[in-house]
Amino acid sequence: MVAQIIDGKAFAAKVRGQVAQHVSALKAQHNQTPGLAVVLVGEDPASEVYVAAKHKATVETGMTSFEHKLPADVSEADLFALIDQLNADPDVHGILCQFPVPEHLSERRVVARIDPAKDVDGLSVVNAGLLASGEAGLVPCTPLGCLMLLRDQVGDLTGKDAVVVGRSNLFGKPMAQLLLRDNCTVTVAHSRSNDLPGICKRADILVAAVGRAQMVQGDWIKPGATVIDVGITRVPHPEKPGKSRLIGDVDFGPASEVAGAITPVPGGVGPMTIACLLANTLTAACRAHGLAEPQGLTA
Numbered sequence: 001m002v003a004q005i006i007d008g009k010a011f012a013a014k015v016r017g018q019v020a021q022h023v024s025a026l027k028a029q030h031n032q033t034p035g036l037a038v039v040l041v042g043e044d045p046a047s048e049v050y051v052a053a054k055h056k057a058t059v060e061t062g063m064t065s066f067e068h069k070l071p072a073d074v075s076e077a078d079l080f081a082l083i084d085q086l087n088a089d090p091d092v093h094g095i096l097c098q099f100p101v102p103e104h105l106s107e108r109r110v111v112a113r114i115d116p117a118k119d120v121d122g123l124s125v126v127n128a129g130l131l132a133s134g135e136a137g138l139v140p141c142t143p144l145g146c147l148m149l150l151r152d153q154v155g156d157l158t159g160k161d162a163v164v165v166g167r168s169n170l171f172g173k174p175m176a177q178l179l180l181r182d183n184c185t186v187t188v189a190h191s192r193s194n195d196l197p198g199i200c201k202r203a204d205i206l207v208a209a210v211g212r213a214q215m216v217q218g219d220w221i222k223p224g225a226t227v228i229d230v231g232i233t234r235v236p237h238p239e240k241p242g243k244s245r246l247i248g249d250v251d252f253g254p255a256s257e258v259a260g261a262i263t264p265v266p267g268g269v270g271p272m273t274i275a276c277l278l279a280n281t282l283t284a285a286c287r288a289h290g291l292a293e294p295q296g297l298t299a
């Protein structure tokens with residue numbers, strides 16, 4: 001079997017197009033423009049690239065982008081003062097602080113300071129609780145993107161055996177909640193699970209987010225399974241000295257000979273993260289103005 005390659009880049013472009021259409025209607029019918037504020041602390045090169053990509057995508061979909069760059073040694077008090085100001089700003093519907101933050105700051109405390117209704121990363125305890133209790137909140141962007149790819153690829157997920165490898169608050173736990181909400185039978189496994197290969201081999205849907213490059217082997221995969229690879233590790237390029245390339249948590253070559261469908265790295269899950277951030281910002285703006293939420297762009 002040769003797996004179908006799931007084109008996350010193309011799907012993300014489709015989602016961004018849908019967001020842009022809704023934004024245009026929101027402006028025309030209600031004179032409202034969704035606004036996203038991104039806070040970057042310090043000068044981490046990868047974070048600067050992601051923040052620039054978020055700004056570009058926000059503007060391209062017709063939303064307002066507010067960028068705030070703070071020095072690496074900013075105090076927690078000064079960062080919180082900015083977040084408080086953004087929480088109170090009616091033109092700002094979504095707020096996020098790009099991670100990682102410098103060591104003297106706590107990601108948990110930063111997220112907790114953001115108004116849950118504007119927490120478009122969906123990482124606050126309030127939004128995690130809403131997701132776990134099946135209520136409407138804001139869902140973390142990468143799991144939401146994976147769910148959209150799975151619904152598009154598989155159709156109805158009811159009754160499928162889904163295995164999520166990884167148990168982080170950022171990804172594994174919300175991914176498991178979303179799959180459960182779509183009626184999958186969900187197992188959350190991790191690097192210390194007994195017989196990880198055997199657990200993975202039961203999965204109709206295998207989501208790998210363990211954070212170890214190429215850990216999931218081809219012979220761990222059930223023939224015909226749908227495999228979603230969330231890992232992104234930058235490694236030296238084997239053939240181009242001085243260059244690097246990205247690899248996932250799944251050993252792609254052997255896995256794609258067994259799976260029915262698989263996301264590549266890059267070009268799979270990654271682009272969905274920013275597309276879903278825009279979708280969440282639109283959802284937050286609609287809720288703030290008491291308007292109907294966009295269909296198909298939420299969980």
Ligand SMILES: Nc1nc2c(c(=O)[nH]1)N[C@@H](CN(C=O)c1ccc(C(=O)N[C@@H](CCC(=O)O)C(=O)O)cc1)CN2
Pocket residue numbers: 050096097098099100121141142232246265266267268269270271272273274
């Ligand atoms: N506050 C947040 N911080 C971080 C998040 C997040 O969701 N919220 N996620 C990551 C970084 N990230 C977005 O912020 C992100 C990561 C990867 C991609 C992406 O499109 N990756 C491409 C490859 C890009 C490349 O060539 O380097 C892919 O996988 O195809 C988008 C966004 C950490 N911080």
